[in-house]
Amino acid sequence: MSWFNKHKDLPEFYKTYLNAFEEDIQNIESVRFVVFDTETTGLNFKSDRILSIGTVAILNFQIDISDNFECFIKQETFNPETVEIHGILKEGSLSKISEEESIKLFLGHIKNAVLVAHHAAFDIAMINEALKRLDLPKLKNQVIDTGKLHKKTKYINDSKSYSLDELCRIFNITMHDRHTASGDAYLTAILFLKLTAKLKLKHKRLRLKHFFSWF
Template identity: 50%
Template sequence: MVFDWLKKVSKDYPKFWENYLETFENKPNVSDQKRYVVFDCETTGLDHRKDVILSIGAVAVIDSSVLVNDSLELFLKQELYKPEVAFIHGILKEGKEEKIVEAEAIIRFLEFIKNATLVGHNVNFDIEMINQALKRLNVGKLKNDSMDTDAMYQKFKGLQEDQHSSLDELCKILKVEKSDRHTASGDAFITALVFLKLKKRLAIK
């Protein structure tokens, strides 16, 4: 079986990675509620080869509810600091937030998401930023299924793939109130509200 193969391949990997892979082994029961994790990364820029993660915000969604008590917010120690980017997200190198090293942040992120379906706006960028951090830990890439709110809106409206909408535009169109915009946790929560509206319109369980 594929997961037996994964076990064999992962035998020399760190325990946190083995634990993450194991979450994909158990087949869900019919009665299990599907768990989505909506997440966002604030970064030093938009080049996943050079830039790094500054903070991660994530919140779980089950059925038609955003579970604010099932959420995660992490701030990373900044080896690479760009003042011009800090002006946007407000994360200072020596700010008041408790900061942890990248490795610890990624481990805690994996422990939180488990095998959930990952959701984000332009989610592929955030996934690639996580994958680059995982690469620095000498492990594999994220295994989770993913959904993009931009792509969901394209499908709902019958738009072409090159017809993109920003998160701000979707908030205006879907009448989602914005708060803490341009923070990882704030954007994750806003995206979760957008996701719920699109999920209902597309009849996704």
Template identity: 35%
Template sequence: MNPFAFLSSLGIDRPPLDDDQRRRLRRLPTAPHLDSRPLHAQRFVVLDLETTGLNVERDVVLSIGAVLIENDAIDLSRQFECTLRRRLKSVTESVLIHGIAPSALAVGTAPAEALLRFMEYAGDCVFLAFHAPFDQRMLGRALKDELGYRLRHPFLDVADLAPMLFPEALVHPGGLDQWIQYFGLDMSRRHHAAADALATAEIALILFNRARRTGLDNMAELGERAARWQRARRAVQHSL
């Protein structure tokens, strides 16, 4: 007998939001802009998603892990972790890597409620993630599908900020594991949303300290510098 036979579909049943959920959705704060405030004054939410795969059009979010950075510190008392209720047709390699048991998916939080709770937690933050475009697109699609909500929050990509601010590391292109090793961080658990978010947050604090020492203590300037760095990198790649 296939132990995953009860996961017979992709979990796309979407009951309408109830009155309380609609009220909570309307109360979500307006997304911020990257402005001139210094880094220590900005509220960051460091996000990591575990998904069924890497296809941003087809795969779905399985779990959300996040930590909060405020006043140049990680607030460990306010971490976010949630497994979404899913019924999968098959267990993919990504699911096995994440180690999320089918039983955990079966009793997880309804996707709409999980995403609403997460956006209430996120509030008016700037999001940070490692390979942020993937998380941004996956989260944006999930919010649109489940809540009819358009994600407008700014994202900064730690995978770009790290080699931009530490070119001497010669890590780029590199993954989260390589940067954990380079900075000598002690991370015993990986491929788990909450643990990966915490690792990314610790790297982000190191990057913000380097940014300040190079005169980048401004959200708008850091975002613009990162955008220029990305454009320059793409131009080099296209010329090869």
């Protein structure tokens, strides 16, 4: 099947998502960052499932609380062992939507934003797996990992992995709603702002590329 045909078969919401990338943004102040976090049934992105997604957007380096997304997903797979971390029960009081619906809404929300997450590779993989189950291509967005960004601002590249908890302590960020997708997304967003301030010290005119290049 040619790429063209494949594209033609894509559902409307995914086409809209792709179209958003046509727009080219130069000015860092106009770049929309969407900080997100997923709560999952486990750490295996093949067999585990997303329980909830929480996001908050940053524009002009301000967290815009009104530009957020939060959803809880109905489960077929359920791993009771992780309940005590995220507190989401299979049949809870929260209103839940299907995985397909959540992906649809998520893509509609993130559009062409630069995605930001702590240890982003895992969350991106979880979303991509969900997309795959829907026969859809992977995410197209640029991604910033706050874990990597932290190392970058400190000119270190060791193998030590700092958890969100550790970085919140280092950066004196008051933690609440830890282990809810939205709560973690918000903490990550504050961390991102603090790291960006450090990056600005290095680059008088901060550009988007500075977030990705090493030094």
